[in-house]
Amino acid sequence: MRWRAVLALTVxxxxxxxxxxxxxxxxxxxxxxxxxQQADETRNxxxxxxxxxxxxxxxxxxxxxxCISCHAEPKQSLRGAATHYPxxxxxxxxxxxxxxxxxxxxxxxxxxxxxxxxxxxxxxMTAYVASLSRGLxxxxxxxxxxxxxxxxxxxxxxxxxxxxxxxxxxxxxxxxGQKLRGDTISYGAGTGYPAYRLEWNDVGSxxxxxxxxxxxxxxxxxxxxxxxYLALELFLAGRAKGLPVETPxxxx
Amino acid sequence: MGGExxxxxxxxxxxxxxxxxxxxxxxxxxxxxxxxxEGLPRLMLLGEAVVVGALxxxxxxxxxxxxxxxxxxxGDAIPRPLGGFTxxxxxxxxxxRDRERGNCLIxxxxxxxxxxxxxxxxxxxxxxxxxxxxxxxxxxLVDASRLNPETVMPPYFRTEGLRDxxxxxxxxxxxxxxxxxxxxxxxxxxxxx
Numbered sequence: 001m002r003w004r005a006v007l008a009l010t011v012x013x014x015x016x017x018x019x020x021x022x023x024x025x026x027x028x029x030x031x032x033x034x035x036x037q038q039a040d041e042t043r044n045x046x047x048x049x050x051x052x053x054x055x056x057x058x059x060x061x062x063x064x065x066x067c068i069s070c071h072a073e074p075k076q077s078l079r080g081a082a083t084h085y086p087x088x089x090x091x092x093x094x095x096x097x098x099x100x101x102x103x104x105x106x107x108x109x110x111x112x113x114x115x116x117x118x119x120x121x122x123x124x125m126t127a128y129v130a131s132l133s134r135g136l137x138x139x140x141x142x143x144x145x146x147x148x149x150x151x152x153x154x155x156x157x158x159x160x161x162x163x164x165x166x167x168x169x170x171x172x173x174x175x176x177g178q179k180l181r182g183d184t185i186s187y188g189a190g191t192g193y194p195a196y197r198l199e200w201n202d203v204g205s206x207x208x209x210x211x212x213x214x215x216x217x218x219x220x221x222x223x224x225x226x227x228x229y230l231a232l233e234l235f236l237a238g239r240a241k242g243l244p245v246e247t248p249x250x251x252x
Numbered sequence: 253m254g255g256e257x258x259x260x261x262x263x264x265x266x267x268x269x270x271x272x273x274x275x276x277x278x279x280x281x282x283x284x285x286x287x288x289x290e291g292l293p294r295l296m297l298l299g300e301a302v303v304v305g306a307l308x309x310x311x312x313x314x315x316x317x318x319x320x321x322x323x324x325x326x327g328d329a330i331p332r333p334l335g336g337f338t339x340x341x342x343x344x345x346x347x348x349r350d351r352e353r354g355n356c357l358i359x360x361x362x363x364x365x366x367x368x369x370x371x372x373x374x375x376x377x378x379x380x381x382x383x384x385x386x387x388x389x390x391x392x393l394v395d396a397s398r399l400n401p402e403t404v405m406p407p408y409f410r411t412e413g414l415r416d417x418x419x420x421x422x423x424x425x426x427x428x429x430x431x432x433x434x435x436x437x438x439x440x441x442x443x444x445x
Contacts, residue, residue, distance in 0.1 A: 163421040164406035182369035
């Protein structure tokens with residue numbers, strides 16, 4: 001009865017295989033023109049933020065050191081850094097996304113007041129640091145210390161919420177490619193954030209996008225950097241493993 | 253889908269591809285943290301402490317749960333009008349189109365093909381009055397999950413068993429009994445596919 005065991009193992013293997021195989025980036029659902037615009041630094045408005053972030057990175061505050069004094073040659077030393085976020089901070093055991101790590105450096109190492117989530121400085125800095133990983137595959141850890149956060153994010157993604165009683169999964173797995181008014185629903189990969197959204201006429205973080213989806217189903221909007229959205233961010237990144245970082249993206 | 257608060261601006265943006273993009277669904281939260289100027293990032297704020305998460309949620313406090321008009325499900329229908337109300341089809345049509353209230357066209361194609369950017373998620377509404385009777389339409393609106401637990405169609409007249417409802421909507425159904433009747437009267441009149 002060996003074939004049975006083999007069959008059983010195959011079934012288990014299939015069941016355990018991550019559903020990430022066919023996940024596509026949000027940019028695949030854009031018009032070809034918008035995709036070209038995203039790829040072209042001279043036509044992608046989000047590059048202004050990247051440039052501002054680059055400048056800020058080497059600017060020395062009146063007291064304390066510039067980022068670049070610890071991270072020399074950022075194009076090499078920070079290449080790929082963003083692909084590992086969110087990650088569990090070894091010292092505190094807390095889940096940090098890229099914004100969280102930047103804020104930690106700013107306050108603890110640079111000894112400056114924090115930027116604050118969604119401020120122009122934080123958006124510029126996050127866009128810059130993430131842009132150094134452009135094209136590299138998302139590679140977050142979802143096991144070990146990260147596992148409970150990942151599981152919490154997964155549970156959030158799967159549960160119905162809000163007055164309209166819809167889960168993230170119902171839209172971003174079940175209705176991918178369908179039209180929700182003017183938008184084509186994507187997998188909700190989030191690999192382009194911070195991104196320039198036409199609707200915002202501005203660059204915004206992933207958590208700003210998540211708040212928009214929460215509001216869309218008339219659910220509680222969690223705070224920027226809240227544990228709920230951090231866990232969700234880790235789940236989304238785990239699901240998007242292998243997809244290239246596109247920051248700074250352009251979205252509708 | 254109800255992504256917008258009443259009174260929030262509704263910009264019409266031009267996408268570079270030329271097509272007008274009506275900013276419609278899943279709009280940004282109107283209460284983003286304080287920001288100095290829109291558009292290009294301004295970095296003069298450096299050094300100023302910026303309050304993290306000062307979200308200025310202008311919520312009207314948790315809604316008080318009002319008892320909903322009771323109804324009886326018979327088979328796949330709610331045969332009798334909610335609260336004994338008579339529906340006004342013209343108002344029903346308004347509700348179906350209204351982006352804030354019904355916002356049905358986010359998911360459904362309505363009876364008017366000229367309406368821009370309609371959804372493809374639910375069945376088209378044209379001819380629904382020929383496919384379903386008023387009682388069947390009523391149950392689909394009130395709580396379609398009674399027929400299909402996995403349904404994507406939101407429950408428009410239900411307050412129980414919902415999770416993380418935003419404070420401004422908490423304890424209230426998406427449509428009132430009178431509004432459900434208005435929409436039922438309108439949809440029941442859509443006989444031609």
